[in-house]
Amino acid sequence: xxxxxxxxTAAQLTxxxxxxxxxxxxxxxxxxMQFHARVAVNVLAMVERxxxxxxxxxxxxxxGLVALGCADDAELARRIRxxxxxxGGVESVGVVRVDVEAFVFDSVVDKLRVANPKYLR
Amino acid sequence: MRGAGIPGDVASLERLxxxxxxxxxxxxAGHELFVLQRQRPGSPRDMHVxxxxxxxxxxxxxPTAQVVTSSRGMSTNPLGEPxxxxxxxxxxxxxxxxxxxxxxxxxxxxxxxxxxxxxxxxHRIDHTAxxxxxxxxxxxxxxxxMDESGQAHPAFEIAFRWxxxxxxxxxxxxxxxxDFRLGNVIVDGDGLRAVLDWELAHIGNPAEDLGWVCVxxxxxxxxxxxxxxxxxxxxxxAYEAESGARISERELRWWELLGTVKWGLMCISQAAYHLxxxxxxxxxxxxxxxxxxxEYDALMTIRELSADAQ
Numbered sequence: 001x002x003x004x005x006x007x008x009t010a011a012q013l014t015x016x017x018x019x020x021x022x023x024x025x026x027x028x029x030x031x032x033m034q035f036h037a038r039v040a041v042n043v044l045a046m047v048e049r050x051x052x053x054x055x056x057x058x059x060x061x062x063x064g065l066v067a068l069g070c071a072d073d074a075e076l077a078r079r080i081r082x083x084x085x086x087x088g089g090v091e092s093v094g095v096v097r098v099d100v101e102a103f104v105f106d107s108v109v110d111k112l113r114v115a116n117p118k119y120l121r
Numbered sequence: 122m123r124g125a126g127i128p129g130d131v132a133s134l135e136r137l138x139x140x141x142x143x144x145x146x147x148x149x150a151g152h153e154l155f156v157l158q159r160q161r162p163g164s165p166r167d168m169h170v171x172x173x174x175x176x177x178x179x180x181x182x183x184p185t186a187q188v189v190t191s192s193r194g195m196s197t198n199p200l201g202e203p204x205x206x207x208x209x210x211x212x213x214x215x216x217x218x219x220x221x222x223x224x225x226x227x228x229x230x231x232x233x234x235x236x237x238x239x240x241x242x243x244h245r246i247d248h249t250a251x252x253x254x255x256x257x258x259x260x261x262x263x264x265x266x267m268d269e270s271g272q273a274h275p276a277f278e279i280a281f282r283w284x285x286x287x288x289x290x291x292x293x294x295x296x297x298x299x300d301f302r303l304g305n306v307i308v309d310g311d312g313l314r315a316v317l318d319w320e321l322a323h324i325g326n327p328a329e330d331l332g333w334v335c336v337x338x339x340x341x342x343x344x345x346x347x348x349x350x351x352x353x354x355x356x357x358x359a360y361e362a363e364s365g366a367r368i369s370e371r372e373l374r375w376w377e378l379l380g381t382v383k384w385g386l387m388c389i390s391q392a393a394y395h396l397x398x399x400x401x402x403x404x405x406x407x408x409x410x411x412x413x414x415x416e417y418d419a420l421m422t423i424r425e426l427s428a429d430a431q
Binding site for chain 1: 277278281282287404406407417423424427
């Protein structure tokens with residue numbers, strides 16, 4: 001699935017670097033260096049998750065935008081701001097239409113599943 | 122330093138981390154510790170505004186470091202750039218320690234009320250006596266910052282719609298600290314000792330400060346809304362006791378939501394320093410992926426407040 005590239009996959013390469021940082025670097029540094037090593041570990045873990053989850057999330061996002069008649073997030077954002085998605089009597093969450101809010105919420109949850117899954121409540 | 126309110130000769134001068142717009146140094150003189158802050162060239166606002174605000178806050182009994190001398194009013198400044206020297210305040214600033222270490226077990230239950238009282242004291246400052254302060258509508262300010270970022274964030278647009286549609290009744294504007302939160306306060310075993318980092322002080326709605334300290338980022342993993350350690354009521358009751366002004370929980374949460382959007386936009390700005398090549402830093406780059414934490418909190422808050430309203 002990664003042709004023409006040979007193993008390891010991009011995710012496996014990232015994982016290897018992350019494991020080296022965790023097992024060899026982190027225990028041997030302290031203070032600011034350890035903090036920045038931990039940030040690096042977290043960034044690599046995020047990249048691994050994005051490689052795994054990203055393609056399906058991108059497909060779901062495209063489908064959802066089409067259902068709302070928007071080409072991309074920029075158009076969606078602009079139409080929300082213009083009030084084009086205000087509920088106006090139809091079922092709503094806050095101000096905007098319930099289906100629009102649900103799509104935006106699901107997109108944000110997808111972003112967090114990659115960026116920081118522990119943050120989800 | 123003699124004649125400037127500082128006893129004896131300067132000893133054990135030490136550089137502290139101090140933010141992008143200033144250098145921070147700590148030194149001993151006599152038997153006391155002092156902190157010197159010196160502005161870097163090109164800072165957005167003259168440090169002398171902050172000196173005036175700090176002096177006014179201290180005079181009103183708010184928990185702040187005491188300014189013992191500054192370049193404000195000096196005809197010739199020996200340090201070139203504007204500076205101030207404050208009496209050092211003993212205590213802890215690192216949020217995770219304040220939230221978890223045993224040393225602060227007695228401080229945590231009283232911190233939210235102490236924060237409410239301190240905010241009320243700060244809001245009493247006569248801002249008309251201080252030159253160089255400005256104020257603007259906070260929703261308009263952050264809509265503009267959103268546009269300037271060049272990014273599209275539908276979740277923040279939903280938040281802006283909600284904020285516009287649910288604005289609380291206006292209040293008289295006052296001096297607000299602008300960045301009163303865990304990380305910018307010194308806490309000891311008894312609780313709040315000093316509020317730091319007055320660079321963002323401005324004129325605005327007093328509830329802005331109360332909302333900001335409740336933003337989830339400033340709970341640092343704590344389970345309660347006010348600085349991770351207190352309930353909304355503790356903050357609001359203490360604020361009312363000191364100021365006479367009652368802020369409702371719903372009004373507070375409007376400002377918490379605004380603060381959540383604001384921190385999301387600040388995350389975008391921080392990642393932009395890296396992306397624009399101003400500072401190359403994987404730490405700043407990673408902050409770009411924290412924007413969605415604030416999108417999530419914003420949408421969750423709107424869901425909660427919409428359910429409450431029905």
